[in-house]
Amino acid sequence: EVQLVESGGDLVQPGGSLRLSCAASGFTFSDYVMGWVRQPPGKGLEWVAAISVTGTTAYYADSVKGRFTISRDNSKNTVSLQMNSLSAEDTALYYCAKDWGVNSCYDFWGQGTLVTVSS
């Protein structure tokens, strides 16, 4: 059974940093692109970032480019999102998601971890 478990969400002050992690199990992690999608409270889905199977290529939404960094550790079956220079607009539930294949849609999602940016 595929499982994605996010952690690291917290209350952080504007300008601060936070690192999210996602632990994956139930599939061959190193075979799949992984991504992060966020959802502000009461709002729609926003794609954030994705990372290639080897971790050598990353893609970002314009809204986070230069501030967020996605990475993966295939030996530990984890994908992470380092978030810097956080602002209130980054407040959201952050979902980790497994790509259906390679650069495709997302067939499995975690339950999300909440990031709140507020003073």
Add this chain to the structure above:
Amino acid sequence: DIQMTQSPSTLSASVGDTVTITCRASQSLSKWLAWYQQKPGKAPKLLMYRASTLEDGVPVRFSGSGSGTEFTLTISGLQPDDFATYYCQQYNSYPWTFGQGTKVEVK
């Protein structure tokens, strides 16, 4: 970036109705479009990929069509479990983008 526009934003319907949600892209996606269902407090669930291919386990009352820039999701014979919010997502080119969502509510 590719912009995705869903309509309507809200749809009021009754059990047994057939409902259609439309998603338009700002440029051609070929068939690289997915549909998701999301219920309150839950993660999104993949319903359809490649515009019209049903994900395993999704009831056949869900169907998708379209290519290029215009796509539709149809639910034939709405069931109580189908009241939810639906999102389209393009995966033709990064950055991936979602539609703003369509909430299907009880009439």
